[in-house]
Amino acid sequence: MSLLHGSSLPPSKRDRTIPYTYEAQVDRLRGAGSEPLTGSYFADTLCGLVELLAGEGIAPSQARLFAVYRRELTPLDAGRCLGEDGAWLRPPRLCRALEQHFLATGDERYRGHVEDGCCAYEDRDTTGHGPY
Numbered sequence: 001m002s003l004l005h006g007s008s009l010p011p012s013k014r015d016r017t018i019p020y021t022y023e024a025q026v027d028r029l030r031g032a033g034s035e036p037l038t039g040s041y042f043a044d045t046l047c048g049l050v051e052l053l054a055g056e057g058i059a060p061s062q063a064r065l066f067a068v069y070r071r072e073l074t075p076l077d078a079g080r081c082l083g084e085d086g087a088w089l090r091p092p093r094l095c096r097a098l099e100q101h102f103l104a105t106g107d108e109r110y111r112g113h114v115e116d117g118c119c120a121y122e123d124r125d126t127t128g129h130g131p132y
Contacts (some may be wrong), residue, residue, distance in 0.1 A: 010123035018112045018120050019067035022049045026063050039131030044124040047091045050081050052128025054088040067109055076109055
């Protein structure tokens with residue numbers, strides 16, 4: 001099978017019910033320019049993306065988060081990724097918060113993170129990349 005047929009993709013990448021990847025759009029000038037200069041960060045998991053943003057010192061208020069399904073950007077609420085102190089949550093607290101939100105609301109954008117103790121993304125690389 002060729003790469004075009006997805007033979008090298010992790011099984012979760014073929015699951016169209018969960019995002020293919022995640023993107024954060026961030027003003028690279030951090031408000032210092034007359035207009036924003038948007039850069040994008042990517043990760044195959046939401047926890048990987050949040051870890052990257054936190055590591056880069058990007059505040060939650062500076063990032064717009066998206067789940068990417070079939071090239072379609074679906075906005076996410078960054079508030080779901082924050083602790084009571086307003087800082088980014090880190091795994092496993094982040095994963096548990098996303099699971100609890102999904103179970104309480106049925107909001108499909110947050111499905112699969114630790115649903116019933118099994119992460120739908122465990123076959124993916126959690127390394128984030130960017131900005132691009």
